[in-house]
Amino acid sequence: MAILRDDLRPELMDRFRTQVTTETPFAERLVRFWSNHFTVSNVVRVISPATTAFEREAIRPFIFGRFAEMLRASSRHPCMLTYLDNIRSVGPNSPQGRRQMQRQGLETTLNENLAREILELHTLGVNGGYTQDDVIEFAKAITGWGHSGLVGRDAPLPRQITFAFNEAAHEPGPKTVLGRRYPEAGDEEGVRILNVLAHHPSTARHIATKLARHFIADDPPPEAVETLTNVFLETGGNLAEVTRALVLLDAPWNQPLSKIKTHEEFVISVHRLAGLESLQQREVMEPLRELNQQPFSAPSPAGWSDRGPDWIGPEALMMRIDWARRYATTLPPTLSPDEVLQTALGPMCSEDTRTWVSRAASGDEALAMIFVSPEFQRR
C-alpha cells in the first residue's frame, strides 16, 4: 500500500529528525543503504508523493528480516511498479495486449524495465549470469503486476493505493527464467521467480559486495565479501545474520575513515554533532538542494554512488565549506569547540586538524573547521 501525500516536507523532516536524534544510528544507516539499493526516484515525478511510503513500507520493516521479503515488498510496491514502468507492461498475448497491438500497430506491449533492474540492480548484479531472454521471460511473468489505480483521482490527498493484479494484462503460458520452467500461475509466477532470485549465489555476492563497499571501503577486501556471501547463503538471506557478520568482521574497524560521506550523510552528521534541540528545515533542505542530493532524487535506478570520488568534486567541496561555515555562525556560543572536537573525532583527529581548529579566530570558525575537516567528512 502506498499513501500519496501532497506535501512531503513534514514527513521528510521527520525522517531527517530521526536520523539526527536516533540512538540506533546503525539501523538508520541500514535503512538508507537498502533504500538506495532499491532506489525509487522522483525523477519520475508521478511517484514523488509515494516515495516516503515506499521506504516506510517496503524497506524499513525488513532491514533485519529476510532479503527475500524485502525484495518481494519492493518489487510489488505501487511506487516501484510505477517508477520502473511495470504498470505499463502488458503481455503481448494477453487479451489486453492483443487488443493494444492490433489497435496501435505495436510490435510488443511488454516493458522490460522492472524485470531488467531487478536482475541487474536488485538481485544477481550486472554480471550475475542472466541473459536477455531471462529478462524477457521474467518481464512476461510479472505482467499484470500493477496497482489499484488512482481511485477518486480528484479526491484530496492523502490517498491510498494498493498492489493489484490485472489478469487481463498477464501474459499466459509457462515462462523459463535462469533455466527453470515456471508453469502458468498468474500473480504467483513472479513471486516464485523472485524467491529463487533472492537465494541465488550471484545475489548473495552482489549484496555482500555492496554492503562491504558501503561499510568498509570503496574497494572492499575480497575476504570480507567472501565471508558475507557465505553467511547470506547459509542463512537463506537472513539480513540480521548478514549484518551481524558484517559488524564482527575486522575490516570495518581496521580501516577507519576510508569512506567519504555522501552529502546527505555529511549534513546529517553535522546536525548530530551540533546537537540542537530543534532541526531547522532550511539547514537541511538548502544544503542538500545546493549539493544536489535531495531525498528520493537519485538520477537513475542504480541509486546514489557509493564511491568517495563521486562526492568530493571541487564544486561540491566548496559548497560543503560554504554551508558549514554559515551554519556554524548560527550555533549557540555555549558549544565548546574542544568538546565538539573530542566528540566528533576523538582519537581519529590528526595533528594538523587539531592545530587549525585551535588557531581559529572564533568559536564558530573553530566549529566550522571541525565540520569541514577531512576526518569529519570521512567515516
Add this chain to the structure above:
Amino acid sequence: MERRRFLQLGSAALMGALGSTRSAYAAAPTDNRLVFVFLRGALDGLHALAPYADPAYRELRPQLALERDQVNDLNGYFGLHTGLGALMPLWQSGELSFLPATSTRYRSRSHFDAQNLLENGSTTPYGMRDGWLNRAILALNDNDRRLGLSIGPAVPLILQGQASVQSWSDSSLPEADEDFLLRVGRMYQQDPVFADAFHDAQGALQPDIDMNAMGGRNNSARDFAISAQVAADLLAHPQGPRVAVMEMTGWDTHFNQEARLNGLFQQLAEGIILLRDGLARDWSRTAVVVVSEFGRTAAENGSRGTDHGTGGLVMLAGGAVRGRQIGGDWPGLAQAALFEGRDVMPANPMEGLFKTLLIAHLGLPASVVESTVFPASTPLRPLEGLIVGV
C-alpha cells in the same frame, strides 16, 4: 546578488601558497568549442521549422499549422517560427542550419528512457552508466584538464563518468570568507583527496556576468539566459572548458502548445544569441547543437497539442557550422512516409551528427569515437557537410 563561484580576489595568493594547479595550465587539446543544448520534454520540430508550404502539413494540423505570416521563409518549403526570429541573422550569415527528421536509435515513447539513451550513447536506456560526452572528453585529454562544463544544479548523464567536469549552478549560499578558506586549504594538505579537490576549486574560473541585467523576467527565461551567459563566459576563457551542456525544460506540449512554444522559442533564440555575444571572437570556432529526446506526432491531437513521436528537429548554430542549409534527408509528410503511420520518419541518425561533431569539430580520432564513445554504432555514419572542420 552574490554569485558563484570560486575565489577571484586573493586566488593568486592562495595559489602561491598551494602551488599551481595542474588543471589551470595544461594545454587544451582543441580550441574549438561545443555547446550542447538539451530541450527536455520533446520539441515539436514541425512547429519550429514548419514545412508550411506542404499541403500534407496543413491536413495533419488543421489548427496548429503555421501560416506564411507566422514564419520566416527559409527555402520556399520550410519556414522558421517567428518566435525564433532572433536567429534569422545567423541564418543570413551562414551560421545556422537545421536537421529535420533526426532521431537516436530509440523507438518507443518514454521521455526518461529516450533521454537516457540519447545521453549514454548506447542502444538501450540503461545500456551504459556514463555519458558519451564524458567518454569523449576523457578520450580528448585523458583528464588532465576539466574540459567539460555542466550548467545547472545536477550534472546530466551525458556528462557523467570517469572524466571530472566543472559544474556551475546558481547558489544561494553565501561564500565562506577568504581567510577561512586559506586555513582550510592548509588543513587539507594532509589529505590528498581533499587537497586535490580544493586545488581544483581554486583553479576554477568564475563567470563574470551582470546578473542585475536579468531582472524582470520569469524564472525559466532568466535561468536560460543566465546559463547561456555563464557558459559563454567560461568557454571564452583560454584556460576554460571546451564543452558545455545546458538544458531547457517545458517542451512536452500535449495541449495548447502555441503560446507555450512561442515563449520557449524566444527564450531559446535569446540564449543562442547570448552565447554568440559572450563567445565573441571564439564564436567562429563554436558549434552549438540543440537537440531533444524525440520528436512529436506529425498530426495535432484534440487538445491543440501534439503527442510523443519519433523523428525530431536538430538545430546547429555557430561559426563552425556550415550554415544556411537544411541538412540530411527529409522524408516528407505523406501518410506512407510517416513512421508507424503517425510520426515524422527518423531519417537521419542523431548519433551520426554527434560523431561528426566529435571527429570534425573536436578532432577526436574516428577510431576512438567508434570504439569507446559510441560503441556498436558503426552502421550510423558521421553526417557529412555540416561542420566547417578542424
